[in-house]
Amino acid sequence: MEQLMEYSLLATFFLYLIAGVTFVAAMTGKGTEEEKEAHVVRWGRRGLIFAMIGAVLHVVFTVTRIFLSGHFPTSNMFEFTAFLCFAIVAAFIVIFSIYRTVALGAFVMPLAVIMLAYASVFPREVKPLIPALQSHWLGIHVTTAALGEGALAVGFVAGLIYLIRWADSHPNSRTAAYLEVVMAVILMVVAFVVLSFTFSGLDYHASFKHTVDEQEVVQEYSMPPIVGPSGGEAIQVQPFLGMERPLFDAPAWMEGEKAANKLNTVLWSVFSGLVLYGLLRLILRKRIYESMVPMVKNMDMELMDEISYRAIAIGYPVFTLGALIFAMIWAHEAWGRFWGWDPKEVWALITWLFYSAYLHLRLSRGWHGLKSSWMAVGGFVIIMLNLIAINLVLAGLHSYA
């Protein structure tokens, strides 16, 4: 049973990867217009089949995990992020069945791969539920919210494709510059995933002790220390490329329990992301988004704008239902108040307000195309902030990971 779970997750990962590669291959066919069109259709169908098999295996993984643990697997960062990945793929399959846009797959599936890899960075073991999570709302509230976010993520990808197309014809615009920044940030997330796996593969460890509120605490590092805890003392540091001690100490106000460790991880991700970006620029000899232009050149921009809007129009009610209304019902049952201004609640509200502004701007103020696409990107950035930053940095009732 446990092995079935592990293998189905692994197979899911590789199928999403293969689906992504297939979709990219579909968009980069050669030959005459007609040959290209036939190529897109043929390889697009194959990509969809891979994505669907992947999604089925993802369901197998989820179901076996339910059998193993006795609860719906949305109780920690690994489980939630993996489910969010599934939601993105599911939303893509729905949108694809309406619009048959192969190019969308060439971007959504790599996003799903990054998401699943990011999920796997977190502890994967099955843990029993703490009392606060023992409720059928765990499955209902979290999955509905994730499914909504999945559709919003597809809206983001369609917006991104629109922006790539737009920047292609306006290479000196601010949009082109900011689009490149978005690419660099995505690479930082990729770098984080790669680093986490590399250092856990190398079995890297370092630990420091320092005092917080007059109590001595030990911080475990899983990446070589660029920055150490303020006033910390090394207990044990494995040398890495000659690095035996932190290059500098964290500022004194960052005295949270794991603050220095988190700062260290962020620094590693940012630097390696930038290095990765530099390397890619050197290899490609053009901007990152420019290298994606051939994949989207034949996309109709108006259609992309509509897909982005449609995906958000589907995702917004589902997100509202899951992340706000079901959340309120559960909060009422568990905590005796339906709303408590917990950071995670506030960020769900912020996400909702942002997409409300998006809809009003689009429907009442006529924000289509470029502005609308940027807003789709901005919304996804907020969702990711919510997932990464709020869970890990701001502690609240929801930080179960």
Place this chain on the structure above:
Amino acid sequence: MKNTKCGCGHNNPVGTILCEYCGKPLQEEENTDRPLEMRYEGKARRSQTQKRTVLDRVWNFFSSVKVAIYLIVITLLASILGTVFPQEGQIPSGRPDVYYAQEYGFWGDLYYQLGLSDMYSSWWYISLLAMIGISLVICSLDRVVPLYQALRRQKVTKNTAFITRQRASRTLQVSEEEKDPLLDRLAESLSKKRYNIRREGDSILAEKGRFSRWGPYINHIGLIIFLLGTLMRLIPGWHLDEAVYVREGETKKLPELNYYVKNEKAIAELYDEKENRQQASKDQPIVKKYETQVVLYEKDPETDQLERVESGPILVNEPLKYKDLLLYQADFQPNQTEAIRLSVKDKETDEKLGSFWIDLYDPEMNYEVKDGVEVQIMDYFPDFVMDGNRPTTKSEVPNRPAFIFKVTSPEEEKAEKSWMIAGTDLDDLHRDNRYKMELEKLKTVNMSGLMVRIDKSLPIIFLGLGIFMVGLSIGLFWYHRRVWIRWKEGTLYLGAHTNKNWFGLRRELEQATAAADLPFSFSPEKR
């Protein structure tokens, strides 16, 4: 005053964009073929026609979607501020004025001084939400009335400029003889696509899904009900948010209510090793459940008797419900010392004289030990702390009980005074005393923290949210599609509009026209 009389002879109110009667564009230069602005059917809204009194000004301010969006964005940005540091309700301290400065330094103190540490209940944040509420009402009213009128009084025959300037439109030369059978076929194929067909001479209006236009207004009504529901919590007696700590065996009055709760038993259960397969390697046990078995009593106002009204277990996620009252498991404090047993020893004879229990929550003052030896409590500090040179207590909970005893004996002329502070060795202090007091036993019980809640506005709040979801689904999952067809002087004009999903509309039009033997392509590039 601007002339708003249309070429067709209809008089339109100021602010009208498209003629109410024939749909001809009124406010733009002629000879463009940009797609028309179809919002609110081009009708003039109240905010555009009335601009005189103060009420009109207020109305116009709140009726602007631009203002509404600004309000949303300001609320969004303000909400972010409130998550920088934890809010006062979430800090583990009852002294926010000290806590923020201590924990987060200068910025924390500033955060507190600016009132951001409790900003979600601040006057300005509440007014932002209230203004969004007002904006919801006025924006909706300002638009739904003209939209309703325009859609109800739609004319079938539209100005040809109105048709050709739709985002999806085609024209075709069709002779007089061909036109009637063609219009029949188009009407039939559109009817098969579930359009409502209206015909008038050489014109067709096909329409479906109009109800989806009411979606936004329905969801706004839902939001307004929700906001009113949250306001109703201010009605006295509608909202209660209190907490009680009850020890096992204790019966306590619920704050502000005529109810009493008795804690029969409070338990915490841990996962065993089999259930928690990862447990073997780690030493931190995981809690499986917290449970308090309670009995709820209501006090009869006449007889002052407690009457049992409800009983049962309270678990996390499973509150006890009685009428409007809800009791939640919120905190669990195991092994709270409830009473201590002290023994008294005569140091001269090295004989134990006896022992007695002291109830830490409600201690008696005098204890008779043996042979006339008596212990008297002179002072008691349940939660002992030194305030400068003065002993005092932090709370009424016996976290660190301290006593000053007076021991009187027929054999001693003077009474002896002795101190006892939990966890502190004071033997040196009492070296000259004859009678020695020693801690013999502790009696511990579990204590449950229960939340006491009443929220009578909940049904209204969830009703509002339900209506909101219905409106949202109607507005976003369905769409309003209209097709105008008109034959005029040898030309067939066909134009279509939808409020969303142009892709679907175009595909539908291609299928419908193909079925009428008129294969049009509606793909945008081939416009």
